[in-house]
Amino acid sequence: MSVGERDPFTGHQTTGHEWNGIKELNTPVPKPVYFFLITFGAFALAWTLLMPSWPYGSGYFKGLLGVDQKQAVAKSIAEATAERADWMTRIDKEDLAQIQSDADLMRIVREDGRTLFGDNCAACHGANAKGNKGFPNIAQAPMLWGDEPQTVLQTVTVGINGTDPNTRVSQMLAFGREGTLTQAQVSLLAGFVKSLADPAAVTDNSKEDIAKGKDLFATNCVACHGNDAKGLVESGAPNLTDDYWIHGGSRDDIYQTIYSGRQGHMPSWGARLTPAQIKIITLYLLELRKQGAEPTAGGAS
Ligand code: HEC
Ligand code: HEC
Incomplete structure (x- = not known):
């Protein structure tokens, strides 16, 4: 071997x-x-x-091809930012109807609007905009101050009982607490108001009281809520005949409202958001309303 x-x-x-x-x-x-x-x-x-x-x-050594992932990422971010800036300028310049008729801009509205609404509005109005007690259902209920797109934009900008010098101002007076009406009268009114949205509240026993409540309503309430109680845009007073209640629709809630009054505060967003952001939120909200406009029995209460 x-x-x-x-x-x-x-x-x-x-x-x-x-x-x-x-x-x-x-x-x-x-x-x-x-x-x-x-x-x-x-x-x-x-x-x-x-x-x-x-x-x-x-x-x-940078390599002969000059491939640089960091630069590639930075470039695509820069491109996206430029594209966004372009969209934002257009949203800023164009009026609501123009934006509404532009599918690309409306895509931005839907994306950004959801985030902006979540960050700024959902705390009071709820993530679905359907409201909480004391805060109206703005996805479905009729608008207190009018629902033309430009009007809603204005309401959001100046607020309601807000800090803007042009804020919309409204107040439901404290008829009971301030002694304008007696407790008995407030109670008759509560019965009448309840019967407007809820016909089942009209019984043989309650008919007479409801008629008395109706008379009291005609003397004390129609100036703001209208002869038909369907609300007046000029005073920002809500429709009392539908199923949407800001402050609750039970007889007790209604009694409380008439006795102690109510004054909701809606911030003046003009001081906190840019005009383009307010446009986006308003258009987002109007889209929500288109989708959820059918009144639902029982509404927010
Ligand atoms: C601090 C609570 C609060 C926040 C936050 C808030 N709102 Fe409101 N909002 C209210 C209240 C309260 C009312 C109802 C005022 C009243 O009862 O008169 C209201 C009413 C409204 C209305 C109805 C106006 C009408 O004519 O009926 C719209 C629209 C609205 N808010 C949009 C918004 C948007 C958009 C945002 C976010 C940018 C927002 N709100 C954030 C409290 C709030
Ligand atoms: C000066 C105007 C004014 C007068 C007068 C007035 N209201 Fe109101 N009322 C309002 C406003 C504004 C609101 C909304 C308050 C808010 O949400 O900030 C309101 C809200 C209400 C609500 C609550 C509606 C809801 O959705 O929760 C009831 C109920 C009501 N009013 C009943 C009456 C009755 C009954 C009278 C007469 C005794 C009356 N109001 C007189 C302005 C008025």
């Missing part, structure tokens, strides 16, 4: 290593291994030359 011995079965020489009678053949390295080594080496070399690779002192 010296070096140079030939294996009789395969014809290969042996290496001279032997373990327990098993001898190692001296076979050549298979050709595919060279193939892999060469292709791998060529690829690695080409890659380090083309792509950012070797670090040196203060930097790194």
Whole structure:
């Protein structure tokens, strides 16, 4: 078993290593291994030359192709920002109807509007805009101050009983607490108002009281709520004949409203948001209203 011995079965020489009678053949390295080594080496070399690779002192070799992921990201962010700035300028300049008729701008309105509404309005009006006690359902209920797009934009900008010098101002007077009416009269009025939205409240027993309440309403309430009690936009007084209640629609709630009065505060958003943001929120809200406009029995109460 010296070096140079030939294996009789395969014809290969042996290496001279032997373990327990098993001898190692001296076979050549298979050709595919060279193939892999060469292709791998060529690829690695080409890659380090083309792509950012070797670090040196203060930097790194940038590669012949000039590929730079950081720059690529920065570029696409810059492009997106420029595109947004462009959209924002258009939202800023164009009037509501123009924006409404532009599908691209309305896509921005829907995306941004949802976020802006969530950040600024949902705390009081609820995430779905359907209101909470003391805060109206602005997705469905008739608007106190009118529902023309430009009017809603104005309401949101100046607020209601807000801090803007042009704020909309309204107040439901405290008829009971201030002694304008007796408790008994307030109670008759509550019965009448309740019967407006809820015909089931009219029974043989309550008919007479409801008629008395109606007379009291005609003398004390129509100036703001209108002869038909359907509300007047000029005074920001709500419709009392539908199923939407800001302050609750139970007889007790209504009694409380008439006895103690109410004055909701809607912030003046003109001081807190940009005109473009207010446009976006208003248009977003108008879209919500289009989708959810059917009155639902029982509404917010
Ligand atoms: C601090 C609570 C509060 C926040 C926050 C708030 N609102 Fe209001 N909002 C009110 C109240 C209260 C009223 C009803 C006032 C009343 O009863 O007279 C109201 C009424 C409204 C109305 C109805 C106007 C009408 O004519 O009927 C709209 C529209 C409205 N809010 C939009 C918004 C938008 C948009 C935002 C967010 C930018 C917002 N609100 C944020 C409290 C709030
Ligand atoms: C000076 C105008 C004014 C007069 C007069 C007035 N109201 Fe009101 N009323 C309002 C306003 C404004 C509101 C909305 C208050 C708010 O939400 O901030 C309101 C709200 C109400 C509500 C609550 C509606 C809801 O959605 O919760 C009831 C009920 C009501 N009024 C009944 C009456 C009755 C009954 C009288 C007569 C005794 C009367 N009002 C007289 C202005 C008036």
